[in-house]
Amino acid sequence: MPCSMLGIINATNEFDTFKNLTAHRSLASLPFAGRYRLIDFMLSNMVNSGITNVAIFTGKEVRSLIDHLGSGKQWDLDRKRDGLFVFSPEGTSRIERFGSFAHFAKNITYFLRSKQKYVVITNCNTIGTIDFCKILDHHMETEADITEVFHNGQSLQTYILDKSLLLSLFEQYKNQGYYTIFDVVHDKRHKFKINMYEWAGYITIIDSLQSYYQNSLDLLQPTVWKQVFTKNEPIYTKVKDEPPTQYKNAAKVTNSMIANGCIIQGEVEKSILFRSVKVGKGAVIRNSIIMQKCQIGENCILDGVILDKDVKIDNGVQLLGTRETPYLVEKGTVQKGS
Amino acid sequence: MGKKKQCVAMLLAGGQGSRLSALTRNKAKPAVSFGGKYRIIDFPLSNCTNSGIDTVGVLTQYLPLVLHTYIGIGSAWDLDRNNGGVTVLPPYSETAGLRWYKGTANAIYQNLNYLKQYNPEYVLILSGDHIYKMDYSKMLAYHIDKEADVSISVIEVPWEEASRFGIMNTNVDLDIIEFEEKPKDPKSNLASMGIYIFKWPVLRTFLEMDDKNPESSNDFGKDIIPLLLEEKKKVVAYPFKGYWKDVGTVGSLWEANMDLLKEETDLDLYDRNWRIYSVNPNQPPQYIAPTAHIEESLINEGCIVEGTIKHSVLFQGVRVEEGSVIQDSVIMPNAHVGKNAVIERAIIAPGMTVEDNAVIRPSKNNDAVILYADED
Numbered sequence: 001m002p003c004s005m006l007g008i009i010n011a012t013n014e015f016d017t018f019k020n021l022t023a024h025r026s027l028a029s030l031p032f033a034g035r036y037r038l039i040d041f042m043l044s045n046m047v048n049s050g051i052t053n054v055a056i057f058t059g060k061e062v063r064s065l066i067d068h069l070g071s072g073k074q075w076d077l078d079r080k081r082d083g084l085f086v087f088s089p090e091g092t093s094r095i096e097r098f099g100s101f102a103h104f105a106k107n108i109t110y111f112l113r114s115k116q117k118y119v120v121i122t123n124c125n126t127i128g129t130i131d132f133c134k135i136l137d138h139h140m141e142t143e144a145d146i147t148e149v150f151h152n153g154q155s156l157q158t159y160i161l162d163k164s165l166l167l168s169l170f171e172q173y174k175n176q177g178y179y180t181i182f183d184v185v186h187d188k189r190h191k192f193k194i195n196m197y198e199w200a201g202y203i204t205i206i207d208s209l210q211s212y213y214q215n216s217l218d219l220l221q222p223t224v225w226k227q228v229f230t231k232n233e234p235i236y237t238k239v240k241d242e243p244p245t246q247y248k249n250a251a252k253v254t255n256s257m258i259a260n261g262c263i264i265q266g267e268v269e270k271s272i273l274f275r276s277v278k279v280g281k282g283a284v285i286r287n288s289i290i291m292q293k294c295q296i297g298e299n300c301i302l303d304g305v306i307l308d309k310d311v312k313i314d315n316g317v318q319l320l321g322t323r324e325t326p327y328l329v330e331k332g333t334v335q336k337g338s
Numbered sequence: 339m340g341k342k343k344q345c346v347a348m349l350l351a352g353g354q355g356s357r358l359s360a361l362t363r364n365k366a367k368p369a370v371s372f373g374g375k376y377r378i379i380d381f382p383l384s385n386c387t388n389s390g391i392d393t394v395g396v397l398t399q400y401l402p403l404v405l406h407t408y409i410g411i412g413s414a415w416d417l418d419r420n421n422g423g424v425t426v427l428p429p430y431s432e433t434a435g436l437r438w439y440k441g442t443a444n445a446i447y448q449n450l451n452y453l454k455q456y457n458p459e460y461v462l463i464l465s466g467d468h469i470y471k472m473d474y475s476k477m478l479a480y481h482i483d484k485e486a487d488v489s490i491s492v493i494e495v496p497w498e499e500a501s502r503f504g505i506m507n508t509n510v511d512l513d514i515i516e517f518e519e520k521p522k523d524p525k526s527n528l529a530s531m532g533i534y535i536f537k538w539p540v541l542r543t544f545l546e547m548d549d550k551n552p553e554s555s556n557d558f559g560k561d562i563i564p565l566l567l568e569e570k571k572k573v574v575a576y577p578f579k580g581y582w583k584d585v586g587t588v589g590s591l592w593e594a595n596m597d598l599l600k601e602e603t604d605l606d607l608y609d610r611n612w613r614i615y616s617v618n619p620n621q622p623p624q625y626i627a628p629t630a631h632i633e634e635s636l637i638n639e640g641c642i643v644e645g646t647i648k649h650s651v652l653f654q655g656v657r658v659e660e661g662s663v664i665q666d667s668v669i670m671p672n673a674h675v676g677k678n679a680v681i682e683r684a685i686i687a688p689g690m691t692v693e694d695n696a697v698i699r700p701s702k703n704n705d706a707v708i709l710y711a712d713e714d
Binding site: 033034035073220222225228229234235236237239241243244245246247248249251252253254255256257258259260261263272273 | 608622626628629637651
């Protein structure tokens, strides 16, 4: 029997620790791992856990996210019964903190209409495979009111609770002094039974430019790769119809993750290339993340670099960053030679 | 009753492709893999979408399961449409009994009701056997401009190979005056590409005439075209320039894959204005291990490469373990190559496992291509 859960994804998170990477897009739609966006991982986890009713609460920057999600078809969520729902904040009011009962209550009809008994609430910037059914089983076994998921002692800000409890919290939040689900969990005064669940598999949170860079390159370790990309829990994403990647005569590629549609004539080492990247002759790319449709000219040297989408690097340009502070090039810019 | 369409395409996809040997043991030829990611039928279907043709009947017969599953409702090619879109047309039974498609013309004849729904002005007949990119809307404009009853797309082939093709003999205006199937002494090197545009009433009339002739083999090339010429219909040749290949044999399928690796290829898969669409296997990006070495190759998503790949094509989900060397070969979807294997001039069929230390290559002085597939 599929588990009866409603999936709620918090896509309102905004950090100022990503510099220009999140200037023009929501964190949820930040490109990751060669062909995905951050939200693909949690969304796919939900779908792979048998959840067919998913609501995404977005922040204000929604263009790239809506473009990515479309009708939800890629995640098999374009359904007559249930499917994908996107709730954006109203233009006039300031964004309510996610999980604020006021924010949920505005869309209470959605909660009332859905037939699922339980709700899982999670965020959009956690990478890794989670089986929510397993956690729900544990939640039911322990007869907890709320289950909070942890990894290595760190909260993943992922909660499972009965929908009726969530609805009753909506109603009484002001009297109790609770404004969000986090307030409820962290309040020691109430009588709710909180179950702490430790998820053992590989899981990581992307919350800064540094962690974005590090966690991206960690995927190049086979032990990590194998846990993130498993045969039975595929990560779904928007399809682009790119041809296979072409390795030319002079290409030299090692320990890298390469998406489709690339044409490689240079050297690539310990790097991630997104779709349709062109690498010119004699160019050397190391320890770098090169996003979609970037063009890297001949004889360039890039080490410790993150290129946002559509960046063009002229012939012979050298860009060097470090592990701690990767060199970030803004979307759509041209790096000219001296 | 569908809304009237200017042009409806009929895609003949029932061919067995017996010369492809084990590759068509469980599926029809149009479903055979090509180019690291595609199946042959992706090319005509993508050509339709790119040419603005949104109504396509796909005629299937031989082992249709893989093909039917693959086509689905046509979403991959943007052909899931409210009005038109893709319709799979397998043989069916009626009160008079079950009627298999006897020939290409008979297949269309048995689906005249499908065409009648749309009452088109023109019908485009395609085959699911060839690899090429072609703008059918240009051919249609030519057909209309020439005021032809039928237009047949032709391509110049090398004279020495002309006797392997259906050859069109034309006058200076490219009106076809004679059709010769595999002539011993060809008078022309214009080969039929098996692509026809008919005026709908002409198609209907001639298919009905052909059906009444018990001697007919109900084939477009052998029966319908000669009949049109006999009846003095205006049949014109539409000259096509560009890449076009019948991948009917193991050798030609291998060759067409190798063509993609050339420095200058006529078949540009990277043209964003003419994308070749296919059903997405949804696999992670390819992982190229520290031990890997890759030269002049085409590699699809979902591959894990730990060995050496030279001048080869790897489809989705292929794994090549450490120490293996693959050269001049085509490794089809989800094949697994173990450690220290050697593969040269071979096609490895989908899902095959090549054991550690295996050697798969043609014997010396033999330029044949090896097909590595299950025995039964």
